[in-house]
Structures are given as structure tokens and as C-alpha cells.
Amino acid sequence: MIILNRNDKMLEGTVIKSTGSWYKVMTENGKIWDCRIRGSFRIKGIKTTNPLAVGDHVAFEPDEDQNVGLVKKIFPRKNYILRKSTKLSKLSHIIAANIDQAVLIITLVKPRTSTGFIDRYLVTTEAYHIPAILVFNKTDLYGKKELKQLDELIEVYENAGYTCIRTSATEGENLEAFIGLLKDKNSLLSGHSGVGKSTLINAIQPGLKLKVGDISNVHQKGKHITTFAEMHPLSFGGSIIDTPGIKEFGLHDFERHEIGERFPEFRALMSDCRFSNCTHVHEPGCVVKKAVDEGKISETRYNNYLRILKDDYLDKKQWELK
Ligand SMILES: Nc1nc2c(ncn2[C@@H]2O[C@H](COP(=O)(O)OP(=O)(O)OP(=O)(O)O)[C@@H](O)[C@H]2O)c(=O)[nH]1
Ligand SMILES: [Mg+2]
Ligand SMILES: [Zn+2]
Numbered sequence: 001m002i003i004l005n006r007n008d009k010m011l012e013g014t015v016i017k018s019t020g021s022w023y024k025v026m027t028e029n030g031k032i033w034d035c036r037i038r039g040s041f042r043i044k045g046i047k048t049t050n051p052l053a054v055g056d057h058v059a060f061e062p063d064e065d066q067n068v069g070l071v072k073k074i075f076p077r078k079n080y081i082l083r084k085s086t087k088l089s090k091l092s093h094i095i096a097a098n099i100d101q102a103v104l105i106i107t108l109v110k111p112r113t114s115t116g117f118i119d120r121y122l123v124t125t126e127a128y129h130i131p132a133i134l135v136f137n138k139t140d141l142y143g144k145k146e147l148k149q150l151d152e153l154i155e156v157y158e159n160a161g162y163t164c165i166r167t168s169a170t171e172g173e174n175l176e177a178f179i180g181l182l183k184d185k186n187s188l189l190s191g192h193s194g195v196g197k198s199t200l201i202n203a204i205q206p207g208l209k210l211k212v213g214d215i216s217n218v219h220q221k222g223k224h225i226t227t228f229a230e231m232h233p234l235s236f237g238g239s240i241i242d243t244p245g246i247k248e249f250g251l252h253d254f255e256r257h258e259i260g261e262r263f264p265e266f267r268a269l270m271s272d273c274r275f276s277n278c279t280h281v282h283e284p285g286c287v288v289k290k291a292v293d294e295g296k297i298s299e300t301r302y303n304n305y306l307r308i309l310k311d312d313y314l315d316k317k318q319w320e321l322k
Helices: 115-127 145-159 175-182 197-204 256-262 286-292 299-321
Strands: 011-019 021-025 032-036 057-063 068-074 080-086 089-098 101-106 134-136 161-164 186-190 231-235 239-242
Touching: 011 032, 011 186, 021 057, 021 068, 080 175, 101 175, 115 134, 115 256, 115 286, 115 299, 134 145, 145 161, 161 175, 175 197, 186 197, 197 239, 256 299
Parallel strands: 032 068, 101 134, 101 186, 134 161, 186 239
Antiparallel strands: 011 021, 011 057, 011 231, 021 032, 057 068, 080 089, 231 239
């Protein structure tokens, strides 16, 4: 609770960028203020390296002469995505707050996004209850083989309940549909470096002129051109948060038996497993495993699930050993 002095005037806005100790805050009329923060703002139960994140709604005291402000209040977050500073660290970094949907940009070539990566990402968005959209970009580069894979992947992920679209940022394929998905929402945009996040955004919002990277021939991976999370308001309504290639998007805080709940197609069946704490690996009477055998659940998704369980287990063991 803030007690305002008689002469205090407060403005409200959204954090659109953070650069060290300064934050760019945009008010509803589109004006951008450079703001600092005073005092400590803590989230109960977690230690964070940054008090404010992109997407935060704040109230600040403006200094009209200098066009700067002092943040006095953070409004309650609808949600936020965290990243552990390191695997064993207790400190977390808030990547973004108040996200309506997570948009993962995927490419099957230059660079290739693995289904393992996609499924890990989706486990995380499920954990945060953030709807996810899968955008398969660079379709202009796909040959016969990749186009077939694309059809198969879209079938798998649509069956699991995710919205999928195919785009080519450079050829302008399906950009209207992409706009339709982004309109009036605050979207977190993710994906490996070089998949075309910035190119896609530039294509639907040319005024932004985001920096686009060259793919290095040696590794066919991008070079991490975008380094800070940044929110870009969209002229047709809504905004997008462009994040640096996020390999570290982690699963750290989940219990082993909870991972299955993060697969919507498993979740729909698992209440019929014989054991309530079924991990869907070896237990008798497991309906998830049966659905995999009958081809009703994708084998790739199931194998990625097993891999996540195994890695998670190994992480925990390492942690215990230290
Ligand atoms: N052929 C083709 N090339 C594309 C497409 N989209 C992006 N590219 C190219 O891919 C390269 C990388 O694009 P960026 O937009 O910089 O990728 P990014 O995802 O923003 O990468 P980071 O900022 O490093 O995370 C550039 O050379 C783009 O021109 C596409 O649909 N088709
Ligand atoms: Mg970029
Ligand atoms: Zn089961």
C-alpha cells in the first residue's frame, strides 16, 4: 500500500524493456518513460535476480521535466516465467510476466528444432498454464522429406491440443493467420536462435526493424542476435515479447510423477491408470502406455516423456550427491 503525498502524481504502465537498473515503461497513450525502482520488491518464496520483468504492470512517480520515473508499485502478476540462474542456484531470473500465450517458432531445417526441445518447452508452458502455439517457419526451404515430417508433426501436436501454423517469413506465407493469432494478446515468442523470430515480427510489423542475423554456414545455427527480452507493442493490438534463444528454459521444479500431467493427451487418460501415482513407465494397468501401443498417443511424444523423466531423475541424483 502506498500513501501518496498531496502533490504526488502517479502514472501506470507496462515494463517493455529492462536494461540493468533502468526500465522502459510504456503508458497507455504509448509514451515511454525511463524508470528506476526504489526499495525491495520481493515475491514470497522465491529469490530473484531482477525485481521487475518485461510485462510487469507498475505505478510510477513521473518527473515530467526529465521524462524519467520512479517505480513505486508492482501490480499483482497474472503469471511469470522463471529461469534458474544456474542449475543448482536458488536464485531465479524472471524472464517475463503477464503472458497470455507462448508462441514457439520451430524450423525443421537451418536450424533443426528437435521434438525433444519442443516437448520440454511445452511441459514448461503447461506447468505455468500458459496456452502454447507452434509456428513452423521457413517452410520455403523444406524439401519433400521435411514437408512429410511437417504434416506428421502438425498432426501429433494438433491431436495433443495445440494450435499449429506453417509460415515462411521471407515468402510471406500465412502471415495473416499469424497476425490473427497474435492480435490483442501478450505473446511470449521463443525458439532457437536463427529460426526467424525477428524476421517474422518484422514481416508483420515492418516499423519495428528488429535486427536479423545471418546463419553461419559452419553450424547452420544463428548467432543469438537478440540478447535482451523486450516487449514490442503491435499496431493491430497486443504485444510480443522477443526473447533471446532460450535453451535454458528449465523444468527444475517438478516432481517426477507430475511430468505426465504436462502432456495434455496423457492427462486426458491417466485418471484410468490402475495406480494414482503411475509414472506410465512400467506399471501394470497403465492406460497411457496402452494408448501408445495402440497408436493413439504419439510414440515420439511418449519417448520424449521418458527422456524427460530420465534426465530429471539424473539431475536430482546429481543434486543429491553434491
Ligand atoms: N528461407 C527463409 N529464411 C528465413 C525465414 N525466416 C527467417 N529467415 C532467415 O533466418 C535468419 C535468422 O533470422 P532471425 O530473424 O535473425 O532469427 P531469430 O530467431 O530472431 O534469431 P535470434 O535473434 O538469434 O534468436 C535470417 O537470415 C533470416 O533471413 C524464412 O521463413 N525462410
Ligand atoms: Mg532475433
Ligand atoms: Zn499410467
